[in-house]
Amino acid sequence: MTRNKQIRLASRPSGWVTTDNFTVTEESLTDPEDGELLIKNIFMSVDPYMRGRMNDVKSYIPPFQVGEVLQAGMIGEVAVSRNKDYAEGDIVFGMLGWETFSVSDGMGLSKIPKTSAPLSYHLGILGMPGMTAYVGLHKIGRAKPGETVFVSAASGGVGSIVGQLAKLHGCRVAGCASTDAKVAMLRDKFGYDAAFNYRNSTCLLTSLREICPDGIDIDFENVGGEIFEAALWSMRPNGRVVMCGMISNYNDDELQPGPRGMMSIIGKNLTIQGFIVTNYPEASMEYVKKASSWLEDGTLEYHETIAEGIENAPLAFIGMLKGNNIGKQIVRIADI
Numbered sequence: 001m002t003r004n005k006q007i008r009l010a011s012r013p014s015g016w017v018t019t020d021n022f023t024v025t026e027e028s029l030t031d032p033e034d035g036e037l038l039i040k041n042i043f044m045s046v047d048p049y050m051r052g053r054m055n056d057v058k059s060y061i062p063p064f065q066v067g068e069v070l071q072a073g074m075i076g077e078v079a080v081s082r083n084k085d086y087a088e089g090d091i092v093f094g095m096l097g098w099e100t101f102s103v104s105d106g107m108g109l110s111k112i113p114k115t116s117a118p119l120s121y122h123l124g125i126l127g128m129p130g131m132t133a134y135v136g137l138h139k140i141g142r143a144k145p146g147e148t149v150f151v152s153a154a155s156g157g158v159g160s161i162v163g164q165l166a167k168l169h170g171c172r173v174a175g176c177a178s179t180d181a182k183v184a185m186l187r188d189k190f191g192y193d194a195a196f197n198y199r200n201s202t203c204l205l206t207s208l209r210e211i212c213p214d215g216i217d218i219d220f221e222n223v224g225g226e227i228f229e230a231a232l233w234s235m236r237p238n239g240r241v242v243m244c245g246m247i248s249n250y251n252d253d254e255l256q257p258g259p260r261g262m263m264s265i266i267g268k269n270l271t272i273q274g275f276i277v278t279n280y281p282e283a284s285m286e287y288v289k290k291a292s293s294w295l296e297d298g299t300l301e302y303h304e305t306i307a308e309g310i311e312n313a314p315l316a317f318i319g320m321l322k323g324n325n326i327g328k329q330i331v332r333i334a335d336i
Contacts, residue, residue: 004026004028004100005024005025006025006097006099006100006310007024007099007311012066015252015253017317019314032081032083032103033082035083035105036082037104038081039104042075042332042335043120043123043331043333044330045074045123045328045330046330047329050317072097073123074097077336085106092110092111093112095108098310120306120330124330128277129157136158136244137162139275139280143217146172147171148171148173148218149172150173152221153176153222154177155178156222157328160190160327174195176195176198176207178198179199185303189301204226205230218241218242219240220242223247225246226259227248233264235264235268240273243273244274305326308332316329
């Protein structure tokens with residue numbers, strides 16, 4: 001290979017992301033300099049937070065720049081190394097470009113140990129989504145056995161793991177998803193006690209109360225908007241809302257008013273807390289050790305949606321924002 005295919009941000013989206021916001025370019029591969037390594041990218045993570053980085057606003061992570069190669073969590077193989085800490089053939093994880101090859105100085109990279117789990121799992125159930133599910137449920141939500149946990153976007157990369165972790169902890173778990181097939185998978189594969197299709201619901205509050213008749217102790221919120229409002233009305237006294245994401249608002253042209261029912265926060269003594277999983281490194285590593293064992297013995301189930309080829313990364317990203325994926329959305333760039 002002498003060419004490097006790359007995906008760049010062509011323009012900032014106004015509302016929903018479209019393929020016009022991306023451009024595909026090719027450049028000649030350059031040899032790494034002393035202290036650098038050339039990485040052949042294999043698997044790319046596609047995540048909702050990337051939508052926020054497409055806006056020119058200050059946040060916990062810098063925005064993407066127009067004209068530059070986008071970034072993502074990436075698993076790759078060291079093809080050429082001029083860095084003493086990495087050998088050719090090492091498998092690494094890091095924030096790298098949406099491209100077939102990346103040059104790195106090694107900063108921010110970590111080696112992936114050889115396990116029986118597929119490599120892509122380190123972007124999902126053994127990566128940030130799994131860590132997010134664990135930290136959100138146990139450190140932010142402080143889940144207790146016997147409590148009811150409601151998960152929005154329950155069939156997504158995080159939601160499909162949250163439900164299983166909550167069941168392992170002795171909780172009752174309910175959720176919502178966007179199709180009947182996803183709802184069936186929640187019950188049959190991921191162990192949810194109850195679920196509903198929110199797109200078929202004539203009244204979200206009624207649908208939610210049907211699957212959580214005794215109320216909600218922990219709302220693991222991934223969607224926001226009307227679903228969050230319905231969950232808020234359904235919270236039990238001393239309930240906790242884990243604010244993981246609000247994907248329903250990510251493509252809004254203008255900020256929308258907050259949900260109604262905020263007075264219930266006072267009357268029910270509710271706690272609402274957001275979090276960034278990278279602020280909990282010890283809990284994240286604790287989870288990875290547990291999850292590796294649970295995957296080995298079949299305690300945890302996992303599902304990926306895989307798009308093929310770096311050129312299809314924009315469509316995979318747009319599809320993920322629309323909820324087309326089941327489980328974690330991955331792009332396979334190359335075979336190892």
